[in-house]
Amino acid sequence: MDLRFLEVLGWFRAFSDMYLRGLCLSLESLTFLGHASWRVLYLCTSVPAAVHSICLLFFALESPRWLYLQGRNQEAIEVLKIISPETRAYLESVSSRLPRQQHLEQAPRYTIKDLFIRTWAFKRIIVVMIIMFGLGMSYYGVPLAVRDIKLNIYLSEALNAMVELPSFVITPILLESFTRRSSVLVNALVGGASGVLCCFLSLFGRTKIAFALELVSFLCARIGFNLMAVYIVELFPTCVRNCAMTMLRQALVVGGACCPIIASIGRHVPSLSFAVFGFAMSGFGLFVLLLPETKGSSLCDTMEAQELRDKALKISPSF
Template identity: 25%
Template sequence: MDTRGSTPVGGLPPDSAGPHSRRLGIIAVVATFGGLLFGYDTGVINGALEPLKDDLSLTAFTEGFVVSILIFGAAIGALVGGRLSDRFGRRHNILLLAGVFVVGTLGCVLAPNWEVLAVFRFVLGLAVGGASATVPVYLAEVSPFEKRGSLVTRNEVMIVSGQFAAFVINAIIFNVWGEHQSVWRFMLLVAVLPAIALFIGMLRMPESPRWLVAQGRDDEALAVLRQVRSPERAEAEMAEVYALAEEEKVSQTGGTTDLSVRWIRRLIVIGVGLGVFQQFTGINSVMYYGTQLLADAGFDSNSAIIANTLNGLFSVLGITVGLLIMNKVDRRTMLIAGFSLTTFFHLLVGLSALLLPDGTAKAYFILVFVVLFVFCMQGTIGPLVWLMLAEIFPLKIRSFAIGICVFMLWIANAAVALAFPPVVNALGIAPTFFVFVALGLLALLFITTQVPETRGRTLEELEDQFRREYS
């Protein structure tokens, strides 16, 4: 039976439009404030770093430590956040993370020295990592399968929008209060507003119906489904979720013991591969060090700062295009296309740096190819990896497994972020991007041989498919 498009899946009636559609939209907006905070807190340090270095007298080592400590915190936050989400609920975890965002932000703003700043940057990292592991799961579990791709991808839209907003807000604040030595504190303080909005908003949002079923709270789960589905669809979907939950109780899934189950172990390997190869595209080397990269390419300092804003702009444009086509193209097709395009533009950046003479033309060629890389990456690989991580794992191990995968994603992120500046300094732009080409080819091999298709199937159908195919 065809399970794609608008065809009912597994006997489920179509999810017709109604008041529940608006409610689902509100839930998505509120929950993705976690993604906005993710983006802002990872992007704001870029513009705040220069005044911060002067104010707190950072050395080269302490500068790198303060920047990278958030990434390591995020890796731990993803791992711990997944377990907390499984135990206490997706909504509860997002509320907790909103509080951690507030505490971490205020601690950074008030930090008297770099040591205290590093501690609270680590706290912010815990919140960023927890949000990266929890929000996509929450959105996937409240969404009907027909809209799951677009709704989960909204979180990635908010992440890149948060990064772009950080670039713009930093520029505005610096132009208004740039003479103040502590101007960087104002830049960081802005993040308190979306954190408060997330906390207040989530107080009125429902818990994940699938998590409620896993806890035996069937009446509450049905009540939530009735809020976000048509009446007929809510009843039918509840029956399917309940049947799967009962099956999982028999198989006793839900923790580290599941790593001994062959088909679950195979899915975790796929998830880890997706997360690591997403980071090995080098997207965050561009988002963290884009200005430095463009200066090395031949732009002067002022031009590099201005040109770097194009990376933020085209990041937002790319994710917007990805959102529009997400539910119309198969996941595997988009991943293969995405890795093919990013690898191609890596090659062009490397060849431009290697073959073109130093000068304005070389700088602009590299700028264009880097911007096109960012656009293609954020329109395909970026959102698809987060979406597929939210789709491929069974219910009772979903957050735990995503925690493992996102932990490895953040470790890969940290490795690229720490290695990129010294590698470019030692080898130059061309060899560095040729390394990204080699990693892109490995990613294509992995996608074509290991990654399953998930579009157009309910979460329950996917689990049944994986259990049969990988056991």
């Protein structure tokens, strides 16, 4: 997968995330300047979210690969015309050579069950979920525990929202320059080490340096999510890719659900929660060594094609 894939299919996602980061910054400013009530905050979060959802309805495009697998060839061609940099006359001729709906109806249908009944897919999705669980703990927990660092809470939260913006620049560079496994592994180790150092420096009163390391740890958690979102696209074929992405996000949310309990540790032992989040990110990040390297490999559409490709690349049958 090259950067052109991210540029063509991910522009609206990047815009959406930047929009949400700006919303977070504006909410921090609103709370800091006006000490708004919870009703005002609910209104400020609900209305922009509704507008964002409406924009998705009109501007987000369906995946051409998925449309093709569903036999909706004409719709797939129309999407390709929209995202093409210029008019592609050959797309019309391609449409006539695509298999018709009745031929595709004879092909097997895949569901989320296929992720669990095939050994290699089950092991991959479990490893991915373990990694995302650790990233979710850090991504949601580190900003929650920032109150343990004796700094202005409003400024701290605003900077945590702002630090996500560089991740959209750093992630494509890592994807282009390094392998998938090494990028995820090094990122997890750096983020985990930053969290542990943040804990000790905060205990010794070096609050400014500790806060800088907290921002690094949070940035690494965000970059790790971006890297895994691309990695999982290459690990699973089109027929179950949406299901795999759903499991990835579910693991992220479950990790986030556990972080308030860990963050509460800081009330008794200040900043200890940063060390816990750091060890979680690094420890669970080591599981990426169990996944195959996929950089430069082609995307498959079916489970059988994925198995044949992995066999051709001499990837371990277990993973």
